[in-house]
Amino acid sequence: MTIPARAPLALVLFAALALPVAAQDTPEGEVLTTVYGNLPPMTEMNEGPRIDGIISARQGQRLQVTSDDGTSTILTLHPDTEIRTRGGFLGIGNKTFDQSALINGLPVRVRTRYYGDGLVASEVRFTSDDRVIAAMIRGGTAQKFAEQGAAIEQNAAATEALRGRLGDIDKYNLKSTTNVYFDTGKSVISPGAKAELCAASRQAEANENSLMLVLGYTDSTGSQEVNQALSEKRAAAVVNHLQQVCKWKPYRMLTPTGMATADPAADNTTAAGRAQNRRVSVNVLVSKALDEQ
Template sequence: MSNISTINRASLLLATAALLAPASVSAQQENREDIVVSGQQEAQAIVDLSEAPRGPEIEGIISARDSSRLQVTADDGSKTIVGFSDQTEIKASKGLFGLGRKALATDALLNGLPVSVETVQVGDELVASQISLRDKDLKTASMIHNGTAQGFAEQTAATEALRSRVGDIDKYNVKGTTNVNFDTGKATLSSQGKADLCATAQQADAMDNALLLVVGYTDSTGDYEYNQQLSEKRASRVVNYIQQNCGWKPYRMLTPTGMSEADPMASNDTATGKAQNRRVAVNILVSKGLDGL
């Protein structure tokens, strides 16, 4: 059974507060397009970026991007939107002292990648004239983006670093919730539940920067310890199915949690109410810092 429901905000915040995830590694669009600057006639009149006045140099991590803009988050949590185009020079350094630079295409600008950006002022907006990065950082970001098994250790280190540098990653907008239900004492997914999970993954995949938070619940049958373990088992079963059968990437999944009997959807005094409470909620979330970019 699948439905979009109003979430108990207190329970969701409790679940997310301690369960930060690789938000650095949000979904990306990688189409190449010429930059368009908000319809500003003055900006459009500048064909060559070398003609534009110099802007500030920006350093930080790419925390979001679309086809013509980057959001760069600095160490202090401040965010800057910077445009880029085919004129933007993208360089990666490698080796001792950053020697051996090579030119890159715009599809190398991955979320979670530390960059140094030289900008120019085009109308009211900043546009990158040059973006510099390190080759080893690009390899790590690529591993995270591709979700490769051999990059697991580096992925973990990189996402932990990004977590500590993006201050509001635990503040989310909830885009929807799908509930899948279970039989008493069981953690086995039904055919309908499996179909609902893949439909939810497909819905979330169509949203920019979406993550999934999976929370398991039980009814009031059984004691607390048993229900806590059962709620965690149900959540883990859902996560495994979404990743293995619905194509959802691990780096876009917040750590699952079990909430035992907490936050019941209905009264546990009736069989119908208990059936509604034996569930796993799959929440589609977008960080407020990235929503709408």
């Protein structure tokens, strides 16, 4: 089912997702290599400063957060670090996430505690919009383009042109959303859904500036780990169909994201509601700057 939309997305761009030099005396190659043993309970640590910025590097339990003034701070994630998101454009409510949600380019507000000569993150907060958009921006970086392999190499000129345009985008317009639905525990796309995906692709192709963001979801059945993997598998199946069958260009596909049980479309306590939540949404986006030309 395709749903037209015209809501603008406020976008915080972070152009350089490569590991920058930390604003400390630590050599660049060792910025994220410090390893602690078992950390004590955070109740035994003194409260530290609040850090606002963008995640500019991530390696295991170590984060680098870069503030607006260019200052970089290295933080350690604790097993009890609370990671939460607030509601936003896609309707994701105030939910708790695991540490895999902390990706490069994500604007965060971090409460810290002192441990030794460093800081431990006691709480990390971000908006749901920023989480999704960080994934979108990440899909436009040289790193992610390279990961697409030979298909991207064959479209090198178009990829480079698109990446240049992404550097100036500060807003997206959401043009339409197509939802496809899945059986319990499955990631197989139905024949009818395959036809809908190609129809959506043809419609989006009419605008040369359009991009696609694919988000996979599950119902509440099963564990968080199983649902995360299943939501990613569903998103990947849709991306593969769009690119291989519908011929959507890989360089116009932003990084797909598995959202597990987040943002339920309906009540998970009923069979009908769970059926609506077992879905992948295909969002067609155009930068506001390009859309208004």
